[in-house]
Amino acid sequence: MASPESSAAAAGAGTDAASQSAVVEPIRMPTAEEINGQDIWNNCAVRSVVSGVMGGGLGVLMGLFFGALDNPIMAEEMTARQQIVYTAKQMGRRSMSNAKTFAVMGVIFSAAECVVEKARAKHDTTNTAVAGCVTGGALAVKGGPQAACVGCAGFAAFSVLIEKFFDRHT
Amino acid sequence: MASKGGPSNLEKEQMFGMAEKEMEYRVDLFNRLTHSCFEKCIEKRHKESELNMGENSCIDRCVSKYWQVTNLVGQMLGNKPQI
Numbered sequence: 001m002a003s004p005e006s007s008a009a010a011a012g013a014g015t016d017a018a019s020q021s022a023v024v025e026p027i028r029m030p031t032a033e034e035i036n037g038q039d040i041w042n043n044c045a046v047r048s049v050v051s052g053v054m055g056g057g058l059g060v061l062m063g064l065f066f067g068a069l070d071n072p073i074m075a076e077e078m079t080a081r082q083q084i085v086y087t088a089k090q091m092g093r094r095s096m097s098n099a100k101t102f103a104v105m106g107v108i109f110s111a112a113e114c115v116v117e118k119a120r121a122k123h124d125t126t127n128t129a130v131a132g133c134v135t136g137g138a139l140a141v142k143g144g145p146q147a148a149c150v151g152c153a154g155f156a157a158f159s160v161l162i163e164k165f166f167d168r169h170t
Numbered sequence: 171m172a173s174k175g176g177p178s179n180l181e182k183e184q185m186f187g188m189a190e191k192e193m194e195y196r197v198d199l200f201n202r203l204t205h206s207c208f209e210k211c212i213e214k215r216h217k218e219s220e221l222n223m224g225e226n227s228c229i230d231r232c233v234s235k236y237w238q239v240t241n242l243v244g245q246m247l248g249n250k251p252q253i
Contacts, residue, residue: 042223114223121228123213167217 044114048107055106056099063095070094101139109135109159125160132159199240207232 030038040046067090113131117123136155137148177185211228212221221229 038220042226117222117224118227121211121224121231123222123224127224 044111044118047114048111051110052103052107056103058106059099059102060095062102063098064091066098067091067094105135105139108138125163128159128163129156132156135159203233203236206236 068087070087070090109131112134113127116130117127120127133152133156136151136153139155140147140151143151207229210232211225213225
């Protein structure tokens with residue numbers, strides 16, 4: 001039969017080629033643990049909590065960065081140590097407030113996108129736009145209905161742009 | 171009947187044939203179900219290798235509906251044997 005020799009020759013050539021290219025693995029059905037591990041990521045609550053935590057981290061970083069750039073008002077009267085303490089407090093305050101805002105934004109955006117995508121059963125930019133509208137509207141709701149509409153439209157456009165920017169291979 | 175100890179050879183063959191037909195039916199049902207839901211739910215331009223949430227939700231609904239349709243049609247065909 002020709003198949004053992006051809007498979008041996010292919011194996012001989014394969015080991016030479018394997019060092020240069022990846023070996024193709026045979027198809028495996030996913031195990032129950034793999035399915036459950038992927039299913040965790042399909043849960044809306046888990047997704048929004050993780051997004052909230054990531055938003056909080058981003059807010060902390062941004063607050064540290066922008067808080068350090070702030071100049072104190074009474075710069076001439078303070079010693080160097082007082083200036084450092086003041087700047088540190090400023091950075092801390094700003095990063096906490098930023099962290100809260102960004103965390104809330106992340107939770108609302110992620111929860112809205114997850115719910116909309118599950119309901120529509122499609123993966124689209126419409127989900128991102130609706131989620132952005134909900135987030136922008138929720139964040140701007142204290143300014144009245146017009147501010148909510150402007151926030152909705154603005155944040156929806158922003159999130160669609162970001163999505164298109166990060167999905168260059170579509 | 172030669173012996174009452176168990177099913178005769180003819181009955182065994184019949185049972186085996188029915189089981190084989192049932193197996194073929196099940197395999198065909200699975201293949202059709204998979205193909206139909208894949209065509210319906212997954213986009214043609216595969217952008218990533220993992221199923222995203224929309225596709226997952228679509229496949230859940232597709233399989234559920236297909237199964238319900240199969241059961242319903244089976245009941246309809248079963249209740250009207252003269253067709």
